[in-house]
Amino acid sequence: MTVSRYRMRFEKREALRFISHHDLMRVFELALRRSGLRVAHTQGFNPHPKVSFALAIPLGVESLDEIVDIDIEHEAEAPAPEQVVNQLGAVMPRVSGCCGPRSRRAARGLSRSSTSASFRRTLQN
Numbered sequence: 001m002t003v004s005r006y007r008m009r010f011e012k013r014e015a016l017r018f019i020s021h022h023d024l025m026r027v028f029e030l031a032l033r034r035s036g037l038r039v040a041h042t043q044g045f046n047p048h049p050k051v052s053f054a055l056a057i058p059l060g061v062e063s064l065d066e067i068v069d070i071d072i073e074h075e076a077e078a079p080a081p082e083q084v085v086n087q088l089g090a091v092m093p094r095v096s097g098c099c100g101p102r103s104r105r106a107a108r109g110l111s112r113s114s115t116s117a118s119f120r121r122t123l124q125n
Contacts, residue, residue: 002076003071005071007068017061031088032049049070070084
């Protein structure tokens with residue numbers, strides 16, 4: 001069985017901004033289960049899906065460009081990025097794009113590839 005890593009971008013806006021990072025991880029876990037994608041899991045006594053977020057966004061803050069890596073198992077050929085986005089988007093409409101499969105060995109970790117973040121604050125009178 002082969003594992004490919006998919007890097008996706010998504011938004012966390014409006015009512016979703018009140019979801020904590022831990023709850024957002026759970027939302028992705030449930031959406032991946034519903035989508036039918038074969039997500040790779042960790043080894044050991046209590047396996048978890050291999051899903052990695054770039055940054056933890058504070059509660060109450062909207063985000064327009066979040067990044068998540070998802071490891072997907074497949075037999076022969078990796079699923080097309082569009083297929084992964086469509087399957088996940090059917091159960092989670094906030095997923096906005098996918099950068100495609102990367103080889104597990106060649107993929108740079110999200111913590112290394114995230115070099116900066118910019119914030120904009122709007123104050124109302």
